[in-house]
Amino acid sequence: MRVTASTFPNSLLTQLNRLAVRQSRLQQQAATGQRMTFPDDDPVAMRRVIDMQGEASSVSQYLRNIARHKELANATYASIKSLKTVVDRASEIATLADDLKSPEELRVYATEVNELIKQGAQVVNVQNRGDYLFSGTLLDKKPFVMAEDSDGNVTSVTYQGNAALSESEIGHGVALTAQTLGANTTGAGYRGLVTDTRTGADIFNHLIALRDRLSAGDTAAIAAHSPDELGRDADTILFHIGTNGAVQTRLETGESIMTKRSQNLEALVSKETDADLAQTLVRLNEVQTAYQAALQSGGSILNRSLLDFIR
Secondary structure, X not given: OOOOOOHHHHHHHHHHHHHHHHHHHHHHHHHHOEOOOOHHHOHHHHHHHHHXXXXXXXXXXXXXXXXXXXXXXXXXXXXXXXXXXXXXXXXHHHHHOOOXXXXXXXXXXXXXXXXXXXXXXXXXOOXXXXXXXXXXXXXXXXXXXXXXXXXXXXXXEEEOOOOOOOOEEEEOOEEEOOOOEEEEOOOOOOOEEEEEOOOOEEHHHHHHHXXXXXXXXXXXXXXXXXXXXXXXXXXXXXHHHHHHHHHHHHHHHHHHHHHHHHHHHHHHHHHHHEOOHHHHHHHHHHHHHHHHHHHHHHHXXXXXXXXXHOO
16 A cells, blocks of 8 residues: 555644644633533533523523512402401491491491492502502403492492403413402302302492491391391402412422422533533643644654665
8 A cells, every 4th residue: 555745744633633622622621611512512411401401491480480479479468458357347347336326326337338448449459560460361450440429429349350360380280370350250260359159249239238228227237138248258358368378388389399490400400511620631631741742753753754764
């Protein structure tokens, strides 16, 4: 086989280029602490890293959803508790309004109940970040509209929201909502807070009826109807307080799970991508030594001529 004069120089140049590339990569790994820069550095590991980064992105979104739901749940709970205070006071007045009270005292109670209605309407029309809490998915629409007569007496409180709630995922395949529906008269779906035909809750109409009975001095009608009506309202409120508490517990659990998963994924990605500095420096030193040796031996061989061998 004929060996040309350029065979050795070409082979030496190829080897030096390979060593230079390895040296450059090891220097970059030592400088950045990352053992992978390009997919061909370790295709299998790079695939695992991409998959884990995709999961980490989903986990981050779950955590953002959880944070938003926790904020809504806290705001909703505060409003429900305030509404409970309204109903509790109305129930107390219904108990106090007996035959021993004078017409003037009953009218004072009627005035107070009228103010409780206005207070309740204000409570359930609360917003969080510009969104109404109790209007279902119609977040930009005021859920309850109150009408008054010329004397300032509330004549009606009408629901303008819908009977749907939006959910979002807090984990893979796990969705929930932290909102509470203001009213539901469909007989199905989420239970309404203020009005629900399945439970008989109808807070504002029951308060209006109580006020009118107080104004008329009809203590018999109050005793016959108001305690039972307001009792159904109170039971519905307690149901929503319990539901809200359960949702907050699920959110806390979900947040703990997702936080730990995020930390685990970060550790796994780091394990795949981080370079072992000690090992990298040893390999870099070996490559640099090999590169210098190749240069020296190549230079020594290339400096020789045929005359060196025929002396």
